Structure formats: C-alpha cells, structure tokens
Amino acid sequence: MPSTREMRLRIRSVKNIAQVTRALEAVSASKVRRATQAVTATKPYAEKAWKVLVHLARQPGHNALHPLLKERDEVKRVLVLMVSGDRGLAGAYNVNILRYTLDAFKDFKQPVSFVVVGRKGRDLLLRRRLNVVAEFSDLPSPPSFLDVSQVGRLLVDDFLRGEYDQVYLCYTNFVTMLRQEPVIQKLLPLEVEFVADGKHDKMGTHRTHSVFTYEPDQNEILNQIVPRFTALQVYQAILSSQASEHAARMVAMRNATDSALDLIDSLQLDYNKARQQAITNDILDISGGAEALAQSGA
Amino acid sequence: MxxxxxxxxxxxxxxxxxxxxxxxxxxxxxxxxxxxxxxxxxxxxxxxxxxxxxxxxxxxxxxxxxxxxxxxxxxxxxxxxxxxEEIDTQRAEAARKRAEELLQKGVGPDTDQYLAIQAALRRSNLRIDAAQRLRRSRRS
Structure with a gap:
C-alpha cells in the first residue's frame, strides 16, 4: 500500500494527463471540421472536370488515346501513394492504412515502389524494408491545393516517363467521426469509361450529341485537365485522410480522458479509504491511551 | 436570355x-x-x-x-x-518586387526555383494589371 502522500501525487499527475488529452481532443475536433470543409470545397471542380473528361473520352474517332488514359500492355512496375499521418496517438489510424495497403499489394508480381505522405507511414514502410522513393511530410492541416500539387505532379511525371505503368492511391476515407475506411484507388492510367458506368454516373454525363469545337485540340485539353484531375484526387485523398486521422485521434483522446477520469475516481476512493483508516487508527490509539490512563488512575 | x-x-x-x-x-x-x-x-x-x-x-x-x-x-x-476586387494591390506589388529581386540575384535558369519565381512574377504582374484595369473602368 503506497503512502497517502504518494497517492496524492499520483492523483495529481493523472489529473494533468486528463487535462492534456482533453485539450488534444478539442484541437482534433476542430481540425476534423476544417478538413471536411476543405473536401467539400473541392467537389464542384472535381465534378465539372470529370464531366469534361468523360465527354472527351467518349468522342468518336478518338482512337489515339491520351497517354494518361491509356492502359499499358505490360505492367512492369507499380507505384503506390500511401497517405498516413505525421504523428501517432491516433488510435489505429496509421497501422490500419499500412496493413490494408500491404495486404492489397502482397500478391503483386511486379516490383512495387511507394511514395508516402506522412512521417509515420514512412517509418513503418522503411521498417519493413520496402522501397520508398519519395516522402512528403509536415503538410499544413488542412493543406492548400498548392501544398500538395507537387505530389500529383511527381506521380504524373514518373508515369509519363514510363518509370511506372500503374499508379495506385491508398488513403483513409472519412465516413463519420467514428468510422474511417482505408481505400485503394487506381490513379493512373485514369479509367474514365469504366468509372463512368459505375458509381460516378449520377454526376451527370454530357450531351454527347452536340458538336464541340476544340481549341487548340482535344489532346492539348486532355494534357491540361488530366494532370490537374489527378492532382485533385490526390488532394482530396490527403484531405480525407487528414479528417480521418484527426477523427481517430479525437476518439483515442476521448477514450484516454475517460480512462484517466475513471482512474482518478478509483485512486481517490483508495486515498479516502487510506486516509480514513489512518484517522481511525489515530482515534483508536488516543481512546486506548485515555482508557489506560483512566484505569491506572482509578 | x-x-x-x-x-x-x-x-x-x-x-x-x-x-x-x-x-x-x-x-x-x-x-x-x-x-x-x-x-x-x-x-x-x-x-x-x-x-x-x-x-x-x-x-x-x-x-x-x-x-x-x-x-x-x-x-x-x-x-x-x-x-x-479581392486583390490587394500593395501585396501584389510587394510580391512582384520580391520576385524581381530574386531573379536578379541570379538563380540558375531551368531550375525548379527559377520556374517557380517566374510563375510568381507572371502572377503578380497579372494581378497588378487587372487591379489597374478595374480602377480605370470604375473611373470612366
């Protein structure tokens, strides 16, 4: 049994911890909000750019497909962009995305290289001796589009140079405060038609019958749009991951605060008991002494 | 319509x-x-x-x-x-000056930095032009 003094110190230190975790929880909560707002703000551009892409890809006589849209006959090397966090203390966030990514690519016969966003992800991948070719960390939260456009540019450039034949994007999709899902998405070559027939169709497709004039030409327009659309997808993935990271951290911190409060309660109870025990002992001593005196005096 | x-x-x-x-x-x-x-x-x-x-x-x-x-x-x-209307002319001017100074210091051409500075210069020139045009059209 520790002394009452030690117990008092312990209670005080746990109280301090609870204060810190509560503050971290509040910070994360506001960051989640900012990141989700930033995701929403990118939607109009994404939808409009998508419509233009679908439209261009559906043009008849468009047999010379743009290199960024064209599936390569032979896939020799694969590049994966994994989005993780810079810091820990976010529950299972970093481990989840890592495990999901490794699971998905463990059966690939081609060599897989990684580009990673976030220091934690980099460390985890390096510890497994995987090939990390580039790392982006210390991004602001939320980042501006300019902050992350270089990530997209790197992927597009490497793909066009033929260093990689497929590029995938692994990030954590923010569903709700309590649920975040790891997701894998094929980034390049961009599969316009395939996605168009699936979930994105309600975004609305073009009136394809109208005859468009192209200035300067279709390929030049694709040159403009596809890299930007890719960069935007990366941007959205990073924002969504950040929202997830902060949400995971918020929940982890809330749990920590709750546990700390429970611990304080039980420590306080122990302390009170010990204190009461000491008082009782003292009273017993005194009353025993008084009784002995009274007997000897009689 | x-x-x-x-x-x-x-x-x-x-x-x-x-x-x-x-x-x-x-x-x-x-x-x-x-x-x-x-x-x-x-x-x-x-x-x-x-x-x-x-x-x-x-x-x-x-x-x-x-x-x-x-x-x-x-x-x-x-x-x-x-x-x-959202352009802050003074800030744009300051940005232009900064970019011009950097270019004069002689950053090697064809480096990423050089291109970035040039883009910044182009952007601030455009913003200053636009702000001036707005003022002209207001006056007339």
Missing part, C-alpha cells in the same frame, strides 16, 4: 451567376461568349475573365485552365482564379 457562368478553382467556387456576356482568354485569343454560343472546349491562357451583367462588369484573374462553353452555360475550370 442570360447565360450561366461558373468559375471554379480546385479548392473553391469563385463565381457563379447568370450573366449577359463572358469574355475569356482562350487558347486562340480572347473570345466573347454570348448566350447560344456554339459548344467549345478550350484551354485558357494567363489572363483576365470579364463578366458583364446588366451593364455591370466584374473581372477575374485566371492562371490558365480549361473552359467549356455550352449554349446556356460557361464553365471555367481555373488553375487559380480570383475576383479582381
């Missing part, structure tokens, strides 16, 4: 309204778009988009991008766009 004009950049919607005419810095030169224009897809140059609604003009800087013209709608997918 008005035409719907939407200007969006990657991280926000800059402008959306029904307007009378939109003037765009298209790849093949400046083009004015009236309602019932034939469909066009064009890339955009660095420049200024002018939007007129009931005699009132608004200006936007645009740093390249793509515009889609439909008979009843103009959609601008801008790399970066800004309402000229």
């Amino acid at each position: 008005p035409i719907r004009c939407e200007i969006v950049s990657q991280d926000r919607v800059v402008y959306t309204d029904d307007v009378d005419i939109v003037v765009l810095p298209g790849a093949g030169g400046v083009m004015g778009v009236l309602p019932n224009h034939s469909p066009v897809l064009t890339t955009l140059q660095f420049g200024i988009i002018t939007v007129r609604k009931k005699g009132e003009e608004q200006f936007f800087t645009v740093a390249g991008g793509v515009a889609e013209v439909q008979p009843d709608q103009v959609t601008v997918l801008a790399d970066a766009a800004e309402n000229v």
Whole structure:
C-alpha cells in the first residue's frame, strides 16, 4: 500500500494527463471540421472536370488515346501513394492504412515502389524494408491545393516517363467521426469509361450529341485537365485522410480522458479509504491511551 | 436570355451567376461568349475573365485552365482564379518586387526555383494589371 502522500501525487499527475488529452481532443475536433470543409470545397471542380473528361473520352474517332488514359500492355512496375499521418496517438489510424495497403499489394508480381505522405507511414514502410522513393511530410492541416500539387505532379511525371505503368492511391476515407475506411484507388492510367458506368454516373454525363469545337485540340485539353484531375484526387485523398486521422485521434483522446477520469475516481476512493483508516487508527490509539490512563488512575 | 457562368478553382467556387456576356482568354485569343454560343472546349491562357451583367462588369484573374462553353452555360475550370476586387494591390506589388529581386540575384535558369519565381512574377504582374484595369473602368 503506497503512502497517502504518494497517492496524492499520483492523483495529481493523472489529473494533468486528463487535462492534456482533453485539450488534444478539442484541437482534433476542430481540425476534423476544417478538413471536411476543405473536401467539400473541392467537389464542384472535381465534378465539372470529370464531366469534361468523360465527354472527351467518349468522342468518336478518338482512337489515339491520351497517354494518361491509356492502359499499358505490360505492367512492369507499380507505384503506390500511401497517405498516413505525421504523428501517432491516433488510435489505429496509421497501422490500419499500412496493413490494408500491404495486404492489397502482397500478391503483386511486379516490383512495387511507394511514395508516402506522412512521417509515420514512412517509418513503418522503411521498417519493413520496402522501397520508398519519395516522402512528403509536415503538410499544413488542412493543406492548400498548392501544398500538395507537387505530389500529383511527381506521380504524373514518373508515369509519363514510363518509370511506372500503374499508379495506385491508398488513403483513409472519412465516413463519420467514428468510422474511417482505408481505400485503394487506381490513379493512373485514369479509367474514365469504366468509372463512368459505375458509381460516378449520377454526376451527370454530357450531351454527347452536340458538336464541340476544340481549341487548340482535344489532346492539348486532355494534357491540361488530366494532370490537374489527378492532382485533385490526390488532394482530396490527403484531405480525407487528414479528417480521418484527426477523427481517430479525437476518439483515442476521448477514450484516454475517460480512462484517466475513471482512474482518478478509483485512486481517490483508495486515498479516502487510506486516509480514513489512518484517522481511525489515530482515534483508536488516543481512546486506548485515555482508557489506560483512566484505569491506572482509578 | 442570360447565360450561366461558373468559375471554379480546385479548392473553391469563385463565381457563379447568370450573366449577359463572358469574355475569356482562350487558347486562340480572347473570345466573347454570348448566350447560344456554339459548344467549345478550350484551354485558357494567363489572363483576365470579364463578366458583364446588366451593364455591370466584374473581372477575374485566371492562371490558365480549361473552359467549356455550352449554349446556356460557361464553365471555367481555373488553375487559380480570383475576383479582381479581392486583390490587394500593395501585396501584389510587394510580391512582384520580391520576385524581381530574386531573379536578379541570379538563380540558375531551368531550375525548379527559377520556374517557380517566374510563375510568381507572371502572377503578380497579372494581378497588378487587372487591379489597374478595374480602377480605370470604375473611373470612366
């Protein structure tokens, strides 16, 4: 049994911890909000750019497909962009995305290289001796589009140079405060038609019958749009991951605060008991002494 | 009949309204778009988009991008766009000076840094021009 003094110190230190975790929880909560707002703000551009892409890809006589849209006959090397966090203390966030990514690519016969966003992800991948070719960390939260456009540019450039034949994007999709899902998405070559027939169709497709004039030409327009659309997808993935990271951290911190409060309660109870025990002992001593005196005096 | 004009950049919607005419810095030169224009897809140059609604003009800087013209709608997918009224001329001037100084210090050409500075210079020049044009049109 520790002394009452030690117990008092312990209670005080746990109280301090609870204060810190509560503050971290509040910070994360506001960051989640900012990141989700930033995701929403990118939607109009994404939808409009998508419509233009679908439209261009559906043009008849468009047999010379743009290199960024064209599936390569032979896939020799694969590049994966994994989005993780810079810091820990976010529950299972970093481990989840890592495990999901490794699971998905463990059966690939081609060599897989990684580009990673976030220091934690980099460390985890390096510890497994995987090939990390580039790392982006210390991004602001939320980042501006300019902050992350270089990530997209790197992927597009490497793909066009033929260093990689497929590029995938692994990030954590923010569903709700309590649920975040790891997701894998094929980034390049961009599969316009395939996605168009699936979930994105309600975004609305073009009136394809109208005859468009192209200035300067279709390929030049694709040159403009596809890299930007890719960069935007990366941007959205990073924002969504950040929202997830902060949400995971918020929940982890809330749990920590709750546990700390429970611990304080039980420590306080122990302390009170010990204190009461000491008082009782003292009273017993005194009353025993008084009784002995009274007997000897009689 | 008005035409719907939407200007969006990657991280926000800059402008959306029904307007009378939109003037765009298209790849093949400046083009004015009236309602019932034939469909066009064009890339955009660095420049200024002018939007007129009931005699009132608004200006936007645009740093390249793509515009889609439909008979009843103009959609601008801008790399970066800004309402000229939001431009802080002093800050733009300061940015221009900074960029010019950096260039004079002699950053090697063809490096990433050089290109970035040049882009910054181009951007601030455009913003200053646009702000001046706005003031001129206000005066007349």
